Amino acid sequence: MILYDYILSASCYKVRLMASLIGVPLTLKGVNFHPEKEHKSHDMLALNPDGTLPTLVDGDRVLTQSTEILRHLVSNKAPEWLGKTTAQTDHWLLFASALNSSLGMARLHDILSYETDIDQVRRDGVAQLRHLEEHLTEQRIEGLAFLTGDTPTIADIACFPNTALAPDGGVSLDPYPAIRLWMRDIRSLPRFIEMPGIHRMHELVDPSGATA
Amino acid sequence: MTNSADNHWYPVAMSSGVTGPRDTQLLGCKISLGRTNDQFWVRDANGRDMPVIHKYGHLWTSPGKPNRDLFAIPEADESGRRLVDVGSVRVKCSPLRAVENFLDIAHFPFIHSDILGAEPHTEVARYEVKIHEDVNEIWATKVKFFQPMAAKSAAGGIITDYKYRVAAPTVSILYKTSPPRPGEWDVIALFVQPLTEELCEVWPWMALYDDDAEQADLVNFQQMIFMQDRSILENQIPRKLPLDPGMETPTQADMTSIAYRRWLKKLGYSYGAQVVAA
Numbered sequence: 001m002i003l004y005d006y007i008l009s010a011s012c013y014k015v016r017l018m019a020s021l022i023g024v025p026l027t028l029k030g031v032n033f034h035p036e037k038e039h040k041s042h043d044m045l046a047l048n049p050d051g052t053l054p055t056l057v058d059g060d061r062v063l064t065q066s067t068e069i070l071r072h073l074v075s076n077k078a079p080e081w082l083g084k085t086t087a088q089t090d091h092w093l094l095f096a097s098a099l100n101s102s103l104g105m106a107r108l109h110d111i112l113s114y115e116t117d118i119d120q121v122r123r124d125g126v127a128q129l130r131h132l133e134e135h136l137t138e139q140r141i142e143g144l145a146f147l148t149g150d151t152p153t154i155a156d157i158a159c160f161p162n163t164a165l166a167p168d169g170g171v172s173l174d175p176y177p178a179i180r181l182w183m184r185d186i187r188s189l190p191r192f193i194e195m196p197g198i199h200r201m202h203e204l205v206d207p208s209g210a211t212a
Numbered sequence: 213m214t215n216s217a218d219n220h221w222y223p224v225a226m227s228s229g230v231t232g233p234r235d236t237q238l239l240g241c242k243i244s245l246g247r248t249n250d251q252f253w254v255r256d257a258n259g260r261d262m263p264v265i266h267k268y269g270h271l272w273t274s275p276g277k278p279n280r281d282l283f284a285i286p287e288a289d290e291s292g293r294r295l296v297d298v299g300s301v302r303v304k305c306s307p308l309r310a311v312e313n314f315l316d317i318a319h320f321p322f323i324h325s326d327i328l329g330a331e332p333h334t335e336v337a338r339y340e341v342k343i344h345e346d347v348n349e350i351w352a353t354k355v356k357f358f359q360p361m362a363a364k365s366a367a368g369g370i371i372t373d374y375k376y377r378v379a380a381p382t383v384s385i386l387y388k389t390s391p392p393r394p395g396e397w398d399v400i401a402l403f404v405q406p407l408t409e410e411l412c413e414v415w416p417w418m419a420l421y422d423d424d425a426e427q428a429d430l431v432n433f434q435q436m437i438f439m440q441d442r443s444i445l446e447n448q449i450p451r452k453l454p455l456d457p458g459m460e461t462p463t464q465a466d467m468t469s470i471a472y473r474r475w476l477k478k479l480g481y482s483y484g485a486q487v488v489a490a
Contacts, residue, residue, distance in 0.1 A: 007432040032428035035229055035299030196439030
């Protein structure tokens with residue numbers, strides 16, 4: 001499978017992270033999204049007329065929506081990542097798209113100088129973070145660490161990047177302890193990979209030699 | 213108050229990205245820039261023309277009267293090198309903090325894990341720092357560091373040799389072992405545009421030996437590295453770079469940073485700096 005990729009894109013990272021977590025190898029083709037806008041080039045538009053990233057090519061299939069790509073990645077190899085109830089997973093996948101328009105846009109504004117109503121997108125992002133915090137707090141009271149249960153699904157992977165990258169767009173995560181615990185659980189998953197702005201967990205090494 | 217910061221050259225745009233006229237900021241003042249036919253122009257808020265130099269892929273200007281030419285990067289003219297415009301990233305930090313971070317080696321294993329450094333190889337061996345009085349530049353030499361993936365072109369871990377250079381208050385250039393040509397130096401520069409004292413636009417630029425990599429991969433690699441630094445830079449306190457010893461305790465690995473702060477103080481360069489001891 002070939003992923004047309006941009007290293008700073010939160011949506012491309014969803015795909016890289018998901019593939020890594022389930023052990024699916026991807027061939028990455030870097031696209032010069034910034035500064036060259038190569039995703040709007042003739043060749044890229046021929047592949048994906050919407051001119052968006054990520055774009056995944058698997059044999060004859062070309063997938064251009066990150067949600068669709070996540071489903072495609074896990075459906076054969078690791079269907080448990082689809083979640084037990086579709087309705088719940090779908091709710092959080094939609095929520096992930098909304099995060100992309102709020103926190104994701106605030107980040108593009110702050111990093112790459114995209115034009116937007118920055119106060120409005122930050123306000124939208126904060127409202128969504130409060131919703132997420134409330135839900136994750138309730139989950140934790142039930143003893144559930146993830147969005148739809150006690151194991152992570154594609155919904156968690158879809159919501160994670162733009163949430164974790166909120167500070168890049170000038171939105172602090174300090175007020176949200178449940179979100180921070182959830183992010184910590186995701187970062188602790190085996191085969192977790194980082195992206196710029198999302199750091200890996202550094203192991204705490206006991207001076208006696210034992211790993212904490 | 214006239215600030216000595218006015219009398220230096222600053223990057224304000226990547227020349228290939230200048231099409232229509234646009235506004236930006238320099239040292240807290242609005243400026244505009246654009247191109248008419250083949251001529252680039254930069255104007256201040258009153259519409260007055262400012263000096264323009266088009267070099268190293270970028271436009272350079274100055275609000276004052278620079279008492280020296282733009283610094284030289286002779287490697288830019290060497291044949292066989294690929295010149296890479298990386299584009300800009302905006303960072304909420306002092307422009308001087310951005311330069312200082314670029315000069316630092318000790319953070320590699322923690323911030324650029326498994327790329328520019330890896331635990332447990334965290335020691336920064338002793339290196340040399342000198343001020344070259346003739347050009348008034350800082351040079352750090354004989355820097356060596358273990359790197360798992362020193363560049364896009366690296367196939368595995370190598371001990372990388374580095375030289376660091378501060379060519380102007382907001383311009384830092386590093387020279388590092390070129391993985392495909394171990395006898396040569398790759399050149400990576402950080403051109404910093406001070407928008408305000410606590411906000412900057414950072415324009416990385418490279419002159420590399422690499423015949424294989426796609427341009428997009430070279431750009432993505434450098435953007436990845438710089439964006440790993442961004443969240444750290446935005447959380448440094450105090451926001452402005454302290455030029456006097458006080459809150460921060462330097463170690464031997466910080467020799468370049470200490471030289472940079474002293475050099476700025478000697479220049480009387482206070483834009484983005486905290487000049488009162490904390």
